Amino acid sequence: MREIQEFSLDDLRHLVSPRALTGETMVLNMGPQHPSTHGVLRLIVELDGEIVVNCIPDVGYLHTGIEKNMEGKTYQKAEVMTDRIDYMYTMGNNLVYCLAVEKLTGLKSPPRADAIRVILAELSRIQSHLLWIGTSALDLAAMSVFLYAMREREMIMDVFELVSGQRMMTTFIRPGGLWRDVPSEFEAAVREIVRVFPKRIAEYEALLTKNPLFLDRTRGIGKIDTMTCKAWDVTGPTLRATGLAHDVRKANPYCGFEQYDFDIPTQTTGDVYARYLVRVEEMRQSVRIVEQALNKLPYGSVRDNNRKYVPPPRSEIGMSMEALIHHFKLWTEGFSPPVGSVYATVESPRGEMGVFLESDGSPKPYRVHYRTPSVPLLQVLPILSKGHYVADLVGIIGSIDIVLGDTDR
Amino acid sequence: MTFGLFLEWAVKSLIVILGMTIGFAYVTLFERRVLARFQVRIGPNRAGKGGILQPVADALKLIFKEDLIPDKADKLIFVLAPVLTVIPALIITGVVPWGPPITLFGKQFTLSVTDINVGALYILTVTSISIYGITLAGWSSNNKYATLGGLRATAQMISYELALGLSFIGPILLAGSMSLTEIVHAQKSVWFIVYQPLGAIIYMISTIAEINRSPFDMPEAEQELTAGYHVEYSGMKFALFFMAEYIKMIAICMIGATLFLGGFQGPFLDQQPWLGPIYLLLKVVVLLFGLVWIRATLPRIRYDRLMAFGWKILFPLALLNIMVTALVMILVGG
Numbered sequence: 050m051r052e053i054q055e056f057s058l059d060d061l062r063h064l065v066s067p068r069a070l071t072g073e074t075m076v077l078n079m080g081p082q083h084p085s086t087h088g089v090l091r092l093i094v095e096l097d098g099e100i101v102v103n104c105i106p107d108v109g110y111l112h113t114g115i116e117k118n119m120e121g122k123t124y125q126k127a128e129v130m131t132d133r134i135d136y137m138y139t140m141g142n143n144l145v146y147c148l149a150v151e152k153l154t155g156l157k158s159p160p161r162a163d164a165i166r167v168i169l170a171e172l173s174r175i176q177s178h179l180l181w182i183g184t185s186a187l188d189l190a191a192m193s194v195f196l197y198a199m200r201e202r203e204m205i206m207d208v209f210e211l212v213s214g215q216r217m218m219t220t221f222i223r224p225g226g227l228w229r230d231v232p233s234e235f236e237a238a239v240r241e242i243v244r245v246f247p248k249r250i251a252e253y254e255a256l257l258t259k260n261p262l263f264l265d266r267t268r269g270i271g272k273i274d275t276m277t278c279k280a281w282d283v284t285g286p287t288l289r290a291t292g293l294a295h296d297v298r299k300a301n302p303y304c305g306f307e308q309y310d311f312d313i314p315t316q317t318t319g320d321v322y323a324r325y326l327v328r329v330e331e332m333r334q335s336v337r338i339v340e341q342a343l344n345k346l347p348y349g350s351v352r353d354n355n356r357k358y359v360p361p362p363r364s365e366i367g368m369s370m371e372a373l374i375h376h377f378k379l380w381t382e383g384f385s386p387p388v389g390s391v392y393a394t395v396e397s398p399r400g401e402m403g404v405f406l407e408s409d410g411s412p413k414p415y416r417v418h419y420r421t422p423s424v425p426l427l428q429v430l431p432i433l434s435k436g437h438y439v440a441d442l443v444g445i446i447g448s449i450d451i452v453l454g455d456t457d458r
Numbered sequence: 459m460t461f462g463l464f465l466e467w468a469v470k471s472l473i474v475i476l477g478m479t480i481g482f483a484y485v486t487l488f489e490r491r492v493l494a495r496f497q498v499r500i501g502p503n504r505a506g507k508g509g510i511l512q513p514v515a516d517a518l519k520l521i522f523k524e525d526l527i528p529d530k531a532d533k534l535i536f537v538l539a540p541v542l543t544v545i546p547a548l549i550i551t552g553v554v555p556w557g558p559p560i561t562l563f564g565k566q567f568t569l570s571v572t573d574i575n576v577g578a579l580y581i582l583t584v585t586s587i588s589i590y591g592i593t594l595a596g597w598s599s600n601n602k603y604a605t606l607g608g609l610r611a612t613a614q615m616i617s618y619e620l621a622l623g624l625s626f627i628g629p630i631l632l633a634g635s636m637s638l639t640e641i642v643h644a645q646k647s648v649w650f651i652v653y654q655p656l657g658a659i660i661y662m663i664s665t666i667a668e669i670n671r672s673p674f675d676m677p678e679a680e681q682e683l684t685a686g687y688h689v690e691y692s693g694m695k696f697a698l699f700f701m702a703e704y705i706k707m708i709a710i711c712m713i714g715a716t717l718f719l720g721g722f723q724g725p726f727l728d729q730q731p732w733l734g735p736i737y738l739l740l741k742v743v744v745l746l747f748g749l750v751w752i753r754a755t756l757p758r759i760r761y762d763r764l765m766a767f768g769w770k771i772l773f774p775l776a777l778l779n780i781m782v783t784a785l786v787m788i789l790v791g792g
Contacts, residue, residue, distance in 0.1 A: 077602050099606070099761055190672060190758035196497035262673060262757050439606075440760050 064105050065095045074102055077439075081110040087184065087446060088453030090427075094439065101442050104434045106427045112457040119417045123383025124150055124224065127414060132218040134419055135455040137180055138397045140166075140173040140209075143222040148303055148393035149406045150224040154358050154386045162226035162351040163304045167342045168239060169212070169221065170304070170395070171335040175246070176205040177398035177450075178332050182253055185325070185447030189266050194256055201242075201249050208238050225359040226352035236343065243340045250332055257325070267322035271433040271445035274319055281432075282425040285400025286331065287449055290316045290323035297396035308345075309338045321441075321448040328450075331398075358384045383412030390416075397422055399450055423455035470571045475548055482704040483513035488743075489704075489750050496754035523693035528600055531690065535598035540691065540698035543591030546584045547705040553577035554712050555639045557722045557734025569722075569734065570639065577638040578626045581713060582619070585668060588702065589615045592670075595699070596687035607686025610761055614667055614674065617768035622664040624776035628657035628783050629717045638713075642721035651718040656779045658718040660772055662748075665710040667768065669703060672753040674764060707749060708742065715741035 068074045079092040089110035095103035115134055119127035131142040144166055151158065158166070183198035206216045212231045213221040221228050257263045273283070275291040288295055294313040298306040314330035316323035353359050360379045361372035388410040394403040400422030407416040426449040433449070434442045487502070487509060494501025505511040527536055554577075555570035574580060589612060596608015630636055632653060633644035641650075651658045667674040688699045715721060719741045722734035759767070 075602060099610075186757065190675070191756065193497045193754045196499060200498055256755065257757075260757065262759050265763055266757060266760055438760055438762060440758070 064093065065103055068097075068102070069095050073097075079442075080107075087451060090446075090451070090453055090456075092430075092442075092446075094442065096439060099438050099440070101434050101437055101439060104431045104442060106430050108427060108453070108456050110457070111453045113454070115458045116417050116419060120414055123412045124386065124414060125379065125383060127417065128223065129218075129220050132220055133454060134458055135397060135399070135402065135421060135423070135452050136217060137177040137452050138173050138399075138402070139217055139219055140169045140222060141395050141397050141402060143220060144170055144304070145393055145395040145402055145404045147222050147224045148395065149391050149404045150386070152391040152393055153389060153406055153408055154224070154355075154384070156225040156353045156355060156358055158226045158304070158353060159350050160305070160347045161230075161349045164342045164346050165227060165231055165351065166222055166304045167306065167309070168339050168346075169209075171339045171342075172205050172208060172239070172242070174398045175332050175335050175339075176202045178328050178335075179205075181328060181398070181447070181450045182257075182325075185444070185450070186253075186257060186263075188443045188447040189263065191256065191260075191263065194253055197249070197252060197256075201246060204238075204242050204245070208235070208242065211235060211238060223352075223359075225355065226350070229362075230351045236346070239339060239343055243336055243343065246336050247333065250329060254329060258329070264322065266441070266444055267325060267448070268318075268320060270321045270437060270441045271448060272318070272320045273429060273433055277429065277432060278319075281429045283400065283422075283429055284425070285397065285422050286324050286327045287426060287429075288400065289313065290327045291319035292317040297394050297401050301394060303393070303395060306338075309341045311335075311338050321444055324448045324450075328398075358386075385410055385412050394420075399423055399426065399452065399455065419458055421455040421458065423451040423453070426451050427456055466567065467571065471552075474551060474571055478548055478551065478705050478708060479701070481708050482701050483517070485704045485708060485746060486516070486700075487512050488746065489753075492747060492750045493754055496751070517697065520693055520697040525693040525695060526690070528690050530600040532598040532600070535594050536690075537695070539591050539595035539598060540695045540702075541591070542594065543588055543702040544698045544705070546588035546591075547702040547709065550581060550584045550588075550706070550709045551712050553580050553638050554709075554716050555642055555721060556738055558727060558731045560731045568639075573637055573639045576636045578630055578636045578641075578717075582623050582626065585622070585706075586615075586619060588706070591702070592687050592699075595691070599687070599690035601690050604687050604689050607689070611670065611687060614670070614761075614764060614768075617765055618664040618667040618772070621660055621768060621772040621776045622668055624773070624780055625657045625661040625664060626717065627780050628654040631780070631783050631787060638716050638721070642716055642723060645720040645723055649718065649720040649723075654718060654779070654783065656775065657783075658714070660776050660779065661714055661718065664768075664772060665714065666749070666752070667764065669706040669710060671703075671707065671749060673756040673758050675758060707746065711742040711745035711749070712738065714745055719745075 065076060066074065069076050075096045077094045077096050079094050081089040081091040091107040091110060093105040093107060094101055113133060115130045119130050122130070128143060128146055131146045132139045134142050147158075150156070179198040179202045183195035183202075186192075186194035209219055209221075210216050211234060213219040213228065273287065273291060275288070275293045277283075278288045278291055278293070284295065292315055294315045296313045297303075298311075299313060311334045314327050314334065316326050352362075356371070356375045358379075360376050361369070365372040366376055386408045388408055390405065390407040392403055392405045394401055396402070401420070402422055403420035405416070405418040405420065406414050409415040430446065430449065433445050437445065490512075491501040491509065502509040502512040505515045527533055552571040553574055555568070555573065557569040559566050559568050561567075592611040593608045596604045596606075596611065599605070629641050629650045632650055633641040635641065635644075644650075688696055691699060715738060722738045724733060724737035727733055727737070
């Protein structure tokens, strides 16, 4: 006779209500392999009929050890790891890391690089929101939106491939600027997105925004207020949906975001529907930013000229002995920034993403810590989902838009 | 009962069962292709010309899959449940006429397996039986998701049965008969959808709920219940559930066409009786397209809302529809 391992409720005694131990409520294990937990998230859900009594997120199934790994690599090489953190906002992960390194070393990215960074970061935001609108609509079983969103996302991925040769793990933004200048086709490709995209947003909205079934599934579901958001350190669209217009791009501008004219969309109800409206409007605003940045894209270099930190261009290496030596030193030993610790933030599609760097003067970071927005979002999940139906739990997970790579570093 | 009559029945039953099974196979293909068009995809087009052999490939794949039965499942019921689901689906259309009587080899044949005088009642009865399969499947799997799915199915089907039954009464009143052949004949000049627009809508909504199609596919809600009642089924047993769902899709489209869209009625039917089945097929395809369209467009309605919708909106509306129909018939018909 094969032995069947029994799952004991005693293991959960401190997590679930006493009613679960008597069998009055049902403890349901959702995930880590479940179609709508958006990655490998495990939820222990206590159900009274179909109503969620308690929901316990269990993270760690995607732990990658990225932060620790980065501490074993030189500053330049560690950047490759950052792509893998929030794999829906890879450009932003690069950007925030580069901002921190630049703060540490005093490098300055040239205006052209800044403008391209803004374009790419906003395109990343759009593609992340596209995936979100697709999957969260799919969680409510509106399946067509997903494929429409994927169609547009492809256009953005093509731009990433155009500039960096990679669709997701780009590592295109480097400390001191960019890996290289964008190819000549870049502008036309981005213009096409700017031209087409607002119409496509209207298409998604036609399917969802006023759809009574969608309203029924989203309005009044997963409510949260500003105070709770602040208490749990929740940022991003979830916070803005409660009425507080906090956006790092406005509050603490980086890469020249202060030059662009855009609004921070807010809603007041703080439910799934409010988060939906905020994100849809954010896509429109991102298109606005991309268009403005494209219109005043300056000419010039895309890298800082400080050869102690930024490798020389390939063309110089054959011409100059110093360039060759710099290149060799930078890619073997790396650069040694001054001792100190810095913190830089960007606004990711999910909220405030920050990176803390501690330098001990060696070519490798002494400590890297990412402050990722998904962690607090996951922490408020029990608050959001309590008392709702299990079907809405799925919708709530979709609406806070967590990325598990972002949660487990 | 003569041997000839028996043979006739056997052949007709065979035609229905084969027709339904082949129909099922091609409805899956139809749905996938149409859905793909809605979603800017191409859909399966590799197996055979334009994907025509895709259902064969799918069936072969499912036959050769390992047939798993969970350790702690109730084995007998677990095996029985798919059968209980498929059989009602197969026999449901037995009373639906496909065309006017035709003369073949000097003998007149009616184009339906049987024409019983309580055909509408028979349909309601058989659809009710098919609930058992789903409920038992959910219960016997010994899986929490499946149990939830099974429970949802029970609650949902019971609440929609009423509205469904009431939506049948409109055509029955108009035709003055429960026999589906009579109902079709009564629609020779005007389709009942003209007199019963509300009834037709109630019929479509409640049958979609009855067969668990999107947006009422609560029992198998992929997103929250992974696959609902059939989460533990694999291989051919899973295929049977799938088959039941799609056959029921065809069946409700056939019945809907019969009750509200004039069944096999159409122009030039008197001269060419063989046009009957073709008209019926066309109407069924149009309705099936509608079902796929709904699936491509709408999100899933929530379980409690579905119940509220069934009891608080659909049921009173259906009652009202009957009352108005009956009243008008008395006032007009005398």
